[in-house]
Amino acid sequence: xxxxxxxxVPAPSSDSKNTSQYTSEKKMSPSSLNMQQVLRxxxxxxxxxxxxxxxxxxxxxxEQSISYLNRELTTLGFPSLYAESKGKELNxxxxxxxxxxxxxxxxxxxxxxxDVEMQHLxxxxxxxxxxxxxxxxxxxxxxxxxxxxGLQERDRQLQCKNRNLHQLLKxxxxxxxxxxxxxxxxxxxxxxxxxxxxxxxxxxKERLHQLVMNKKDKxxxxxxxxxxxxxxxxxxxxxxxxxxxxxxxxxxKALLRDYEQCQKQLLVENAELRKxxxxxxxxxxxxxxxxxxxxxxxxEDGIGPVLSDLEDDVGELNKENMWELSCETVRExxxxxxxxxxxxxxxHVEKLDNQVSRVHSGALTDKDVxxxxxxxxxxxxxxxxxxxxxxxIKTQQQLLQQQLMSPCDxxxxxxxxxxxxxxxxxxxxxxxxxxxxxKKNFEKERRSFTEAAIRxxxxxxxxxxxxxTWLKQQFLSMTCDSKYLENVKxxxxxxxxxxxxxxxxxxxxxxxxxxxxxxxxxxxELCQTIQHTPYSSSPCAISNKTTEESKPNQWEEIYREExx
Amino acid sequence: MYKRGIVQVWSLEQPDWHCKIDEGSAGLVAxxxxxxxxxxxxxxxFHLRITVWSLCTKSVSYIKYPKACQQGIAxxxxxxxxxxxxxxxxxxxxxxxxxxxWQLLRHFDTETQDLAGIEWAPNGCVLAVWDTCLExxxxxxxxxxxxxxxxxxxEWSLGIKSIAWSPSSQFLxxxxxxxxxxxxxxxxxxxxxxxxxxxxxxxxxxxxxxEVEKSATVETxxxxxxxxxxxxxxxFSIPSKYDISQVPMSLQYIKPVADRANPxxxxxxxxxxxxxxxxxxxxxxxxxxxxxxxxxxLKLFVVLEQLCTVNSFQWDPRQPRLAICTGNSKVYLWSxxxxxxxxxxMEGDFQVLSLCWHSGGDTMALLSKDNFCLCxxxxxxxx
Numbered sequence: 043x044x045x046x047x048x049x050x051v052p053a054p055s056s057d058s059k060n061t062s063q064y065t066s067e068k069k070m071s072p073s074s075l076n077m078q079q080v081l082r083x084x085x086x087x088x089x090x091x092x093x094x095x096x097x098x099x100x101x102x103x104x105e106q107s108i109s110y111l112n113r114e115l116t117t118l119g120f121p122s123l124y125a126e127s128k129g130k131e132l133n134x135x136x137x138x139x140x141x142x143x144x145x146x147x148x149x150x151x152x153x154x155x156x157d158v159e160m161q162h163l164x165x166x167x168x169x170x171x172x173x174x175x176x177x178x179x180x181x182x183x184x185x186x187x188x189x190x191x192g193l194q195e196r197d198r199q200l201q202c203k204n205r206n207l208h209q210l211l212k213x214x215x216x217x218x219x220x221x222x223x224x225x226x227x228x229x230x231x232x233x234x235x236x237x238x239x240x241x242x243x244x245x246x247k248e249r250l251h252q253l254v255m256n257k258k259d260k261x262x263x264x265x266x267x268x269x270x271x272x273x274x275x276x277x278x279x280x281x282x283x284x285x286x287x288x289x290x291x292x293x294x295k296a297l298l299r300d301y302e303q304c305q306k307q308l309l310v311e312n313a314e315l316r317k318x319x320x321x322x323x324x325x326x327x328x329x330x331x332x333x334x335x336x337x338x339x340x341x342e343d344g345i346g347p348v349l350s351d352l353e354d355d356v357g358e359l360n361k362e363n364m365w366e367l368s369c370e371t372v373r374e375x376x377x378x379x380x381x382x383x384x385x386x387x388x389x390h391v392e393k394l395d396n397q398v399s400r401v402h403s404g405a406l407t408d409k410d411v412x413x414x415x416x417x418x419x420x421x422x423x424x425x426x427x428x429x430x431x432x433x434x435i436k437t438q439q440q441l442l443q444q445q446l447m448s449p450c451d452x453x454x455x456x457x458x459x460x461x462x463x464x465x466x467x468x469x470x471x472x473x474x475x476x477x478x479x480x481k482k483n484f485e486k487e488r489r490s491f492t493e494a495a496i497r498x499x500x501x502x503x504x505x506x507x508x509x510x511t512w513l514k515q516q517f518l519s520m521t522c523d524s525k526y527l528e529n530v531k532x533x534x535x536x537x538x539x540x541x542x543x544x545x546x547x548x549x550x551x552x553x554x555x556x557x558x559x560x561x562x563x564x565x566x567e568l569c570q571t572i573q574h575t576p577y578s579s580s581p582c583a584i585s586n587k588t589t590e591e592s593k594p595n596q597w598e599e600i601y602r603e604e605x606x
Numbered sequence: 607m608y609k610r611g612i613v614q615v616w617s618l619e620q621p622d623w624h625c626k627i628d629e630g631s632a633g634l635v636a637x638x639x640x641x642x643x644x645x646x647x648x649x650x651x652f653h654l655r656i657t658v659w660s661l662c663t664k665s666v667s668y669i670k671y672p673k674a675c676q677q678g679i680a681x682x683x684x685x686x687x688x689x690x691x692x693x694x695x696x697x698x699x700x701x702x703x704x705x706x707x708w709q710l711l712r713h714f715d716t717e718t719q720d721l722a723g724i725e726w727a728p729n730g731c732v733l734a735v736w737d738t739c740l741e742x743x744x745x746x747x748x749x750x751x752x753x754x755x756x757x758x759x760x761e762w763s764l765g766i767k768s769i770a771w772s773p774s775s776q777f778l779x780x781x782x783x784x785x786x787x788x789x790x791x792x793x794x795x796x797x798x799x800x801x802x803x804x805x806x807x808x809x810x811x812x813x814x815x816x817e818v819e820k821s822a823t824v825e826t827x828x829x830x831x832x833x834x835x836x837x838x839x840x841x842f843s844i845p846s847k848y849d850i851s852q853v854p855m856s857l858q859y860i861k862p863v864a865d866r867a868n869p870x871x872x873x874x875x876x877x878x879x880x881x882x883x884x885x886x887x888x889x890x891x892x893x894x895x896x897x898x899x900x901x902x903x904l905k906l907f908v909v910l911e912q913l914c915t916v917n918s919f920q921w922d923p924r925q926p927r928l929a930i931c932t933g934n935s936k937v938y939l940w941s942x943x944x945x946x947x948x949x950x951x952m953e954g955d956f957q958v959l960s961l962c963w964h965s966g967g968d969t970m971a972l973l974s975k976d977n978f979c980l981c982x983x984x985x986x987x988x989x
Binding site: 222236254 | 631632654686719748750762792
């Protein structure tokens with residue numbers, strides 16, 4: 043459509059604003075411009091529409107305008123306005139159709155415009171929103187960037203500081219090391235110098251020593267007034283001989299004595315400590331709770347078999363001889379068992395503590411543990427009981443006193459006091475009498491017993507003697523008479539003891555025989571032997587007094603041998 | 607008489623017996639008795655040799671190369687053996703002699719740089735040998751010369767200053783320049799505890815006795831001319847008594863001069879009580895104070911603070927009673943029952959410089975520069 047700017051449209055004064063707006067904004071053809079203007083204005087006043095309409099088409103340019111319109115419409119695709127024949131007749135139907143089409147088109151366009159404007163608004167608001175968001179995010183980004191920079195700066199500073207401190211530490215350590223090295227080197231230097239000086243000093247000392255010794259100074263002497271001299275007037279010499287062995291022995295003895303004493307003390311201490319440990323162990327075992335049948339507490343089940351094991355161990359270790367041993371295994375066993383039991387006791391105490399704390403918090407429903415309130419109630423009850431008892435005691439005391447004090451005059455009280463005492467005294471006396479009688483009886487019995495014992499002893503002695511003599515007689519009777527005669531002849535020459543020994547030797551060799559014989563001699567034989575004994579013993583009575591005394595001993599020996 | 611080189615001996619029982627030993631040009635540096643009382647050991651000048659003079663037989667013997675140190679000769683308590691420190695070719699040796707016939711029993715070298723002292727344990731079976739103060743090292747040798755153990759507490763700083771054996775030979779207390787006392791036990795020769803000597807006492811369980819001066823009141827009526835002895839002494843010295851101080855308290859602390867040798871710091875003196883219950887120590891940093899430690903509990907028991915520097919202290923050989931002298935004219939006694947300050951009743955100025963107990967336990971000799979005074983302690987009658 044071309045810009046028909048040449049056609050000036052006389053804008054009415056009332057609508058000049060709108061038109062000027064539109065003319066300034068859009069380069070539109072006046073025709074469409076006009077159309078728009080017409081459509082835009084709602085309910086345009088008839089005057090204005092007329093004015094508009096009259097603006098385009100006036101009475102003069104009707105045909106021009108019709109042909110113009112026709113041209114425009116045909117180019118837009120509408121059917122022609124004219125009738126088919128080329129004339130000036132207008133096709134009303136096509137005009138109306140065109141008009142309708144144009145209206146529809148206008149409406150569509152308006153709708154589209156509305157949509158577009160709506161969309162435009164939406165987009166505008168979205169863009170605003172997005173711009174705000176963008177602005178905010180940009181700010182946040184800036185802020186965080188600044189923060190990062192700040193933190194980085196701080197981090198860098200701290201790392202610097204750290205490095206500095208490390209450096210300082212290293213420096214200090216180096217310095218310390220250096221100083222130590224210096225000290226060490228100085229020490230060696232001083233030692234070396236000292237040694238050098240000392241060697242020099244030693245040389246001087248040697249020289250001086252030589253000088254001193256060489257001088258043979260008469261001044262070096264010792265004077266003792268009233269000197270207690272030796273017997274021969276000589277000076278005593280130094281004993282530098284070999285008494286070394288003796289000295290060494292003494293020294294070692296002294297050392298050994300000291301070590302033995304030390305060891306004794308340590309053994310005693312050891313034994314005491316061991317006893318204490320054993321006691322402790324027993325006490326710990328007694329403190330631990332007895333085995334309870336609680337399936338839910340597995341730990342106790344675990345303790346159960348352990349306890350039984352320990353009891354076995356305890357049984358073993360309770361043997362006396364094990365205590366005395368000081369070998370490694372026993373010591374280890376003891377310490378391990380004590381450690382285990384201590385651990386168990388600790389666990390037990392911890393459990394109890396937990397339970398107590400649970401009671402405090404009030405969440406315990408265990409029946410075994412006495413709750414605090416019950417405990418307190420019990421204590422209160424006990425206190426009340428104690429009070430009752432105390433009161434009772436007081437009242438009883440008072441009653442007693444009253445009883446004692448009730449008789450008003452002194453005589454009765456004295457009598458009453460006395461009567462109690464008299465009763466007691468009489469009882470005591472009776473008891474004393476009984477006691478004394480019993481004592482006498484006991485003494486009598488004792489005396490009789492001792493006498494009986496003495497008699498028994500004497501009888502036994504006599505019996506032994508008789509037996510001895512009887513046996514002797516038996517043996518003598520067993521031997522041949524020649525020997526007996528020989529013995530009688532040689533009695534005076536040889537000492538009796540050797541004969542007796544010979545007898546003994548003979549009898550010893552024949553000991554088995556009498557054993558086989560019956561041990562109890564008959565009375566007849568006894569008489570025989572008794573007759574013989576004075577005969578045999580009389581010749582040697584004088585010379586063999588000692589042997590007679592020793593006879594019973596010797597016979598006792600034989601007797602003992604026999605009995606064995 | 608060291609300058610003249612003469613030793614004079616008198617007999618206490620036979621007053622007309624007198625002996626004079628002249629060392630002549632050899633000079634005399636030190637002299638001591640042998641434990642049997644029949645020999646005198648003289649150390650000649652420059653520690654050239656030790657001369658053993660026998661008083662009974664008038665015979666002489668020489669020991670070469672003795673060491674010039676603080677405590678070079680040590681006798682066992684029973685007097686059987688003598689240990690002598692020697693130094694040959696820049697090495698330290700120890701010689702053990704039998705005192706009865708002066709025979710050399712053992713001769714062994716020690717692992718010390720520069721031996722400073724030796725001391726026998728009271729049971730006579732262990733010899734403690736300690737090194738110079740530049741090195742903290744103490745060696746323990748048995749009677750037959752075997753090395754039993756070595757103990758070093760620390761390196762580089764100044765080391766041992768003094769040691770003391772407990773009377774039962776169970777403990778060995780070592781006082782060092784770091785103001786601590788370390789106690790070793792005789793079974794393992796390892797440290798069982800260490801005692802510190804801080805200048806501020808804070809524990810309220812410790813009793814602190816402080817010597818204070820009693821205000822002297824001179825009664826004018828009693829003044830007379832010429833002044834009596836008591837008055838004279840009281841005019842010269844102010845009586846003092848002990849007060850119990852409140853804990854916490856701080857002791858007088860002397861900062862040592864840093865660049866001098868042999869600084870006055872560290873534990874300079876140690877002594878065990880005869881019943882093995884207490885240990886008395888003196889820290890040279892706080893020279894006015896004596897610290898008494900309870901050995902059964904291994905804790906500090908009592909601190910005594912004097913007005914002047916403590917010169918010496920010694921335990922009574924029979925009971926736990928400590929006698930202290932500080933260079934004035936008083937002697938101080940401490941026992942677990944309490945403590946007392948006693949004025950020495952002498953004319954004029956009597957400065958008690960050192961003291962010495964008699965082995966019987968009830969008598970004490972107080973020595974000043976030129977005089978000495980015998981002090982008898984009365985026994986309390988138990989009725």
